[in-house]
Amino acid sequence: MGMAQTLTRERVFAGLRERLGGKDTWMGYLVSCPYCASHYFAFVLVPLTGTYSIEVTVGGWVGAVLRWFLSSLLITVIAAFFRVVFWFVDETQGLVRRRQRTEEEETATRRLMRKKVEQTLPPPQHTEEPPEAPH
Numbered sequence: 001m002g003m004a005q006t007l008t009r010e011r012v013f014a015g016l017r018e019r020l021g022g023k024d025t026w027m028g029y030l031v032s033c034p035y036c037a038s039h040y041f042a043f044v045l046v047p048l049t050g051t052y053s054i055e056v057t058v059g060g061w062v063g064a065v066l067r068w069f070l071s072s073l074l075i076t077v078i079a080a081f082f083r084v085v086f087w088f089v090d091e092t093q094g095l096v097r098r099r100q101r102t103e104e105e106e107t108a109t110r111r112l113m114r115k116k117v118e119q120t121l122p123p124p125q126h127t128e129e130p131p132e133a134p135h
Helices: 002-009 011-019 026-030 034-049 060-120
Strands: none
Touching: 002 011, 002 034, 026 034, 034 060
């Protein structure tokens, strides 16, 4: 998930995505869609790391290919689940930041309005202070 997210969303690979045509071309789409890229990463990384999480009863090369393919799909589904969880976390953090920004803007607006009102009010009238009472 992290590698797919980095490839498809981060600035460091923006040039590669642009050179390949972004989401407008087939090759560009392969490096612009996090879900698609996670499949390709899983297809390569499962045999490299030996992370076969599904066992099949079919033997021979058909069983090996099926085991590789299904294990890669399972890892991709797990990565997609984590991507959704992290999206909700990021979205929640974004909402908190927007709310803080809105509150700061409202406070600044209130200060400006208060200053305008204070400038339009006549200066306070000085009245005689009452005599102090003896102690």
